[in-house]
Amino acid sequence: MKPRLAFIGAGRMAGAMVRGLLKTGPWNAEDIVCTGARDGTAEALSEDTGIRFTYDWKVFFKDAQWVILACKPQQLKELPESLSELSSGRRVLSILAGTTLGRLKKVFPGTANIVRTMPNTPGMIGAGISAYSPLHPMNEEDEQVVRAILSALGEAVSMDEHFLDAVTGVSGSGPAYVFEFIAALRDGGVAAGLDEATAYKLALKTVQGAAALLEAVPETPETHRNWVSSPGGTTLAGLKVMEDAGFRGIIKETVAAATKRSKELSGE
Numbered sequence: 001m002k003p004r005l006a007f008i009g010a011g012r013m014a015g016a017m018v019r020g021l022l023k024t025g026p027w028n029a030e031d032i033v034c035t036g037a038r039d040g041t042a043e044a045l046s047e048d049t050g051i052r053f054t055y056d057w058k059v060f061f062k063d064a065q066w067v068i069l070a071c072k073p074q075q076l077k078e079l080p081e082s083l084s085e086l087s088s089g090r091r092v093l094s095i096l097a098g099t100t101l102g103r104l105k106k107v108f109p110g111t112a113n114i115v116r117t118m119p120n121t122p123g124m125i126g127a128g129i130s131a132y133s134p135l136h137p138m139n140e141e142d143e144q145v146v147r148a149i150l151s152a153l154g155e156a157v158s159m160d161e162h163f164l165d166a167v168t169g170v171s172g173s174g175p176a177y178v179f180e181f182i183a184a185l186r187d188g189g190v191a192a193g194l195d196e197a198t199a200y201k202l203a204l205k206t207v208q209g210a211a212a213l214l215e216a217v218p219e220t221p222e223t224h225r226n227w228v229s230s231p232g233g234t235t236l237a238g239l240k241v242m243e244d245a246g247f248r249g250i251i252k253e254t255v256a257a258a259t260k261r262s263k264e265l266s267g268e
């Protein structure tokens, strides 16, 4: 169970997947090829990891068994029409935000199966979470391959395609919200008198520690929040500002906007 993999796109996410795959195995560099849009990422990924790269689509598809689609959703329409024939009989795993299985089927009509997935950037260190959904029910071998590929990035869960836009809004884009929160916590510390490096370290370790604590002691976030909050104490004074400013409503709207954008991307 080690099909040859061919990446269309060699950017941040493709790079994370290739590095994860080479680390976790069973894939070796010679089992993987990539291509790009001639802006240098394919050469760079090849140089860094030892995988092959080519700009010749015939060479690209020659012995590819699984095609990993990892360009931007808007770049899908730039791919040549010849791909529809060249990809015939292959399997496709797409990480494109928003791009539905229905649309992918039109681009790759002769493929044996197509799987849509939504990973996230913590996958770069094996700490990601991906949801995936196949066009046709997968046989055991294909399911094993998909799980092995996604496991190189962290956890993987199977889900109805209907949910993948919401998954994108929560965990696909989610790391960016968390980074924004850490930056805001750092800036709050600086405004309260700390130097920037100290404030950043405190903010980062606090978010890291809080997430690790939640996982280790699986009470709800609300329970953990209450354990931090002493009556008449500092935390409640801080939380009141968050509540008055509608923090939860803002995050809900944030997820809704990203989910909506994911749905829109399917048509672009």
Ligand SMILES: NC(=O)C1=CN([C@@H]2O[C@H](COP(=O)(O)OP(=O)(O)OC[C@H]3O[C@@H](n4cnc5c(N)ncnc54)[C@H](OP(=O)(O)O)[C@@H]3O)[C@@H](O)[C@H]2O)C=CC1
Residues within 6 Å of the ligand: 008, 009, 010, 011, 012, 013, 014, 035, 036, 037, 038, 039, 040, 041, 042, 070, 071, 072, 073, 075, 078, 079, 095, 096, 097, 118, 119, 120, 121, 172
């Ligand atoms: N970034 C994230 O957090 C996440 C991203 N995704 C999805 O992953 C995908 C890739 O994102 P990301 O890695 O950030 O993007 P990058 O911009 O880093 O990478 C895009 C890659 O696609 C290549 N490319 C562009 N046009 C073509 C083309 N016509 N033919 C072949 N290759 C092409 C680029 O090549 P070149 O450099 O030569 O132009 C580049 O290697 C997106 O679809 C996104 O929705 C999913 C989950 C999380």
Ligand SMILES: O=C(O)[C@@H]1CCC=N1
Residues within 6 Å of the ligand: 097, 168, 172, 173
């Ligand atoms: O911003 C985006 O469109 C991609 C999808 C999820 C994370 N990044």
